[in-house]
Amino acid sequence: MSQLKLSLSGISKSFPGVIALNQVSLELHSGQVTALIGENGAGKSTLVKVLTGIYQPDSGSISIDNELVELPTPHSAFEKGITAIHQETVLFDELSVAENIFLGHAPRTRFRTIDWRKMHAKARVLLHDIGAAHINSELPLKELGIANKHLVAVARAMSIEAEIVILDEPTASLSHKEIEDLFDLIRLLKKEGKAILFISHKFDEIYQIADRFSVFRDGEMVGEGELKNTSQQDIVRLMVGRSVDQIFPKRKIAIGPPVLAVANLSHPTEFDDISFELGKGEILGFYGLVGAGRSEVMQALFGITRTASGTITLDGTAIKPKSPADAIKAGIVYVPEERGKQGVVMDLPVFQNVSLPSLHKTSKNGFLVLAREFALTRKYTRRMDLRASSLSQNTGTLSGGNQQKIVIAKWLATQPRVIILDEPTKGIDIGSKAAVHEFMGDLVDQGLSVIMVSSELPEILGMSDRIVVMRDGKIVVIHKNDGTLSAETLVKTAANISLDAA
Amino acid sequence: MSRLLKNREIWLLLVIGALVVATTLRAPGFAQPANLLDIFNNTSILMILALGQMAVIITRSIDLSMATNLALSGMIVALTNAAFPDIPVPFLMVLATFCGLVMGAFNGILVWKLGIPAIVVTLGTLTIFRGLIFVIAGGSWVNADKFSTDFVQYTRIEFLGLPLLSWYAITIAVMFFVLMTRTPMGRAIYAIGVNPTASTYAGINVGRTTFVAFCISGMLAGFSGYLWVSRYVIGSVEVANGYELTIIAACVIGGISIAGGVGTVGSALLGALFLGVINSALPVINISPFWQMAISGAAIILAVILNARGQKQKGRLILKKGNTQ
Numbered sequence A: 001m002s003q004l005k006l007s008l009s010g011i012s013k014s015f016p017g018v019i020a021l022n023q024v025s026l027e028l029h030s031g032q033v034t035a036l037i038g039e040n041g042a043g044k045s046t047l048v049k050v051l052t053g054i055y056q057p058d059s060g061s062i063s064i065d066n067e068l069v070e071l072p073t074p075h076s077a078f079e080k081g082i083t084a085i086h087q088e089t090v091l092f093d094e095l096s097v098a099e100n101i102f103l104g105h106a107p108r109t110r111f112r113t114i115d116w117r118k119m120h121a122k123a124r125v126l127l128h129d130i131g132a133a134h135i136n137s138e139l140p141l142k143e144l145g146i147a148n149k150h151l152v153a154v155a156r157a158m159s160i161e162a163e164i165v166i167l168d169e170p171t172a173s174l175s176h177k178e179i180e181d182l183f184d185l186i187r188l189l190k191k192e193g194k195a196i197l198f199i200s201h202k203f204d205e206i207y208q209i210a211d212r213f214s215v216f217r218d219g220e221m222v223g224e225g226e227l228k229n230t231s232q233q234d235i236v237r238l239m240v241g242r243s244v245d246q247i248f249p250k251r252k253i254a255i256g257p258p259v260l261a262v263a264n265l266s267h268p269t270e271f272d273d274i275s276f277e278l279g280k281g282e283i284l285g286f287y288g289l290v291g292a293g294r295s296e297v298m299q300a301l302f303g304i305t306r307t308a309s310g311t312i313t314l315d316g317t318a319i320k321p322k323s324p325a326d327a328i329k330a331g332i333v334y335v336p337e338e339r340g341k342q343g344v345v346m347d348l349p350v351f352q353n354v355s356l357p358s359l360h361k362t363s364k365n366g367f368l369v370l371a372r373e374f375a376l377t378r379k380y381t382r383r384m385d386l387r388a389s390s391l392s393q394n395t396g397t398l399s400g401g402n403q404q405k406i407v408i409a410k411w412l413a414t415q416p417r418v419i420i421l422d423e424p425t426k427g428i429d430i431g432s433k434a435a436v437h438e439f440m441g442d443l444v445d446q447g448l449s450v451i452m453v454s455s456e457l458p459e460i461l462g463m464s465d466r467i468v469v470m471r472d473g474k475i476v477v478i479h480k481n482d483g484t485l486s487a488e489t490l491v492k493t494a495a496n497i498s499l500d501a502a
Numbered sequence B: 001m002s003r004l005l006k007n008r009e010i011w012l013l014l015v016i017g018a019l020v021v022a023t024t025l026r027a028p029g030f031a032q033p034a035n036l037l038d039i040f041n042n043t044s045i046l047m048i049l050a051l052g053q054m055a056v057i058i059t060r061s062i063d064l065s066m067a068t069n070l071a072l073s074g075m076i077v078a079l080t081n082a083a084f085p086d087i088p089v090p091f092l093m094v095l096a097t098f099c100g101l102v103m104g105a106f107n108g109i110l111v112w113k114l115g116i117p118a119i120v121v122t123l124g125t126l127t128i129f130r131g132l133i134f135v136i137a138g139g140s141w142v143n144a145d146k147f148s149t150d151f152v153q154y155t156r157i158e159f160l161g162l163p164l165l166s167w168y169a170i171t172i173a174v175m176f177f178v179l180m181t182r183t184p185m186g187r188a189i190y191a192i193g194v195n196p197t198a199s200t201y202a203g204i205n206v207g208r209t210t211f212v213a214f215c216i217s218g219m220l221a222g223f224s225g226y227l228w229v230s231r232y233v234i235g236s237v238e239v240a241n242g243y244e245l246t247i248i249a250a251c252v253i254g255g256i257s258i259a260g261g262v263g264t265v266g267s268a269l270l271g272a273l274f275l276g277v278i279n280s281a282l283p284v285i286n287i288s289p290f291w292q293m294a295i296s297g298a299a300i301i302l303a304v305i306l307n308a309r310g311q312k313q314k315g316r317l318i319l320k321k322g323n324t325q
Helices: A044-051 A075-079 A095-100 A116-129 A147-159 A177-189 A204-207 A232-240 A294-301 A324-330 A337-344 A348-361 A371-384 A400-410 A430-445 A455-464 A489-497 B002-026 B033-058 B066-083 B091-115 B118-137 B149-153 B166-181 B184-195 B195-199 B208-232 B243-254 B263-283 B289-324
Strands: A004-015 A018-029 A033-037 A059-064 A067-069 A081-084 A164-168 A196-201 A214-216 A220-226 A258-266 A274-279 A283-288 A311-313 A317-319 A332-335 A418-422 A449-453 A466-471 A474-480
Touching: A004 A044, A018 A033, A018 A044, A018 A196, A018 A214, A033 A204, A033 A232, A044 A081, A044 A164, A044 A196, A075 A081, A075 A449, A081 A147, A081 A400, A095 A116, A095 A147, A095 A317, A095 B243, A116 A147, A116 A214, A177 A204, A177 B149, A204 A232, A214 A232, A232 A489, A258 A294, A258 B118, A274 A449, A274 A474, A283 A455, A283 A489, A294 A332, A294 A418, A317 A324, A317 A489, A324 A332, A332 A400, A337 A400, A337 B195, A348 A371, A371 A455, A400 A418, A400 A430, A430 A449, A430 A455, A430 B243, A455 A489, A466 A489, A466 B033, A474 A489, B002 B263, B033 B066, B033 B166, B033 B184, B033 B208, B033 B243, B066 B091, B066 B118, B066 B208, B066 B243, B091 B118, B091 B149, B091 B208, B166 B184, B166 B208, B166 B263, B184 B195, B184 B208, B195 B208, B263 B289
Parallel strands: A018 A220, A033 A196, A033 A214, A081 A164, A164 A196, A283 A449, A283 A466, A332 A418, A418 A449
Antiparallel strands: A004 A018, A004 A059, A059 A067, A214 A220, A258 A274, A258 A311, A311 A317, A466 A474
């Protein structure tokens, strides 16, 4: 029954400064669900993009039904019967359900115009087959909920007779009942002999639906096999699987009195009852799965998200940041996760990026003083060891690591009290990573307090004094990172796997 | 990037030069300094308006109401002057600017506080302002004989060989240049145009900055209202009808990206000047004025194509950099 449908071997893909996939292999079998497991940045999404023809691998081969194939474009992947259903499904809100299902391969009349009647009839049959007869094929897609949109995406997959279906974190925004329905559907697809790749962070789901697994770590495939012979503990070990005592230059610094105190901070939909204290000179790590609400909490501290209730106290004074400008003035700064979109203003030169929040300080009588801007930029970029040909260089032409240094330099120039780093080393090269880590040590040495949101276990364990673990918008536990805390424990608390099973 | 833009300004200057030379071949005397200064003077109002429009376009918005703002402000000062000829003209200039500011602020508030797209807001106010002219003027004209001598002369008096009108444009261009390149507000206007999200994260109030850009365009449109009425010595409902598109055309030809974030003072001025030269050249060489529109249209499309090509080259540059690292 389990026939090899698709196999990847020796697939590598690198981007400037980063190796995203290193000689990975993967097998998908007809009528089976293979779970793809790995931390953030393990290379899962790169692999999906290779499979759907968006990225071209640097080396390696892909074969379907034991025949070598190439997937130079998304369209060719589509023709080979590969389809992906994404977290936020990529469909067209303004088009009808039937149009979404048949976009690009709609039934035609004799005159090559679209045969609407036939299209809707076929759509109804497809929807009925997947147990979604309740969806009216003429409704515009935007009137459906996420779960029903998934059903439409599945119907589309069936309509193009896809043999290989990739489900990329499809359950992220579904309710319990909807997840059950989706799983029924996956079972149906299995029965039809489709080969399914299921990507999820949630162990209970993986065990419920998948037959096989494949674990990725740092762009490499580190283990695969049958799920029924493997315990959750084994998989966690594979995911983490490296010694944490790597290169992190964590310095021992006496932690002073609390600088920032957050009490019962709540948001109507994103997070609830968040309370913690941050000491002077402390690095407080925030760990959790994607969607645990960590970034949302940080954005509330930075005045981007409005909170519903709760208090923020900085140096003994209650603050209510209503905008980033408020937070910056109070002394809280935020290095966002999406560097390109939120961190640097790409087309502006380096010095303008660094001086942007400090212009009131470098200006004189309301006029910019370029000399002061350059002096400020030089001072802080030198501290960050920025590698740029000149301070007038366009920021967009620098590497990710150097852009990150600019973001940090920009904030240091405002002389903050608390600096929040959201995934500070995501997608940057090893050298810059080390520079950022070393610099965090410098920061706390000078009496700053640091909050670091990170999904990278070595980083969070190597750098933090204490670690806050969040799950589903709430703080689960605050660990003291005294050397006895293991990566396994962290992953298990974040993913809600019982600890005593080890 | 900035070098590319500079190249673009030089390039525009060359095209304008070539136009002048070509026209001179057919009509000797076109390149006479006096005539060139005349062209400059004739383009002054357009240059001022293009600068205001540029501030708005850089913030990723657009101000379609500039021409009717100009017409309404112009009508207000025209009526005031006709009714109270003793009010000094500098006061009327301030009044026109203030009227423009109020209208610009109205646009800006709607864009900022209600989050309505600028193109929709200003399309609405364009019609409202034009309607208000009817209301306050009762549909009638203010004719040349109604204006005081000062009112008419304050754009015509010559100073160092140039009429005051030209000096206004030069002064505003210098002030505007300082504003855009030497003040935190100018920096913020560029920053939110390039990347509003990152600018928000850097503590810039994107909505307020856009509002200020609309205030600037409103003020310049209002001041131009006085200039226009004084220059053409008429206040009517039809003043500057359809001129908003000429203003935007000047910006686009100058290479100011409708996508926001890109554009220099020099390029806006040259874009306006390009249209000014075409306007003066075509009648001289006996080409029907109807061709003017076709030629400006072609120039717009050409400018957009060049912009697109410029951006593509930028992309390749980044890739090359990335690969060599």
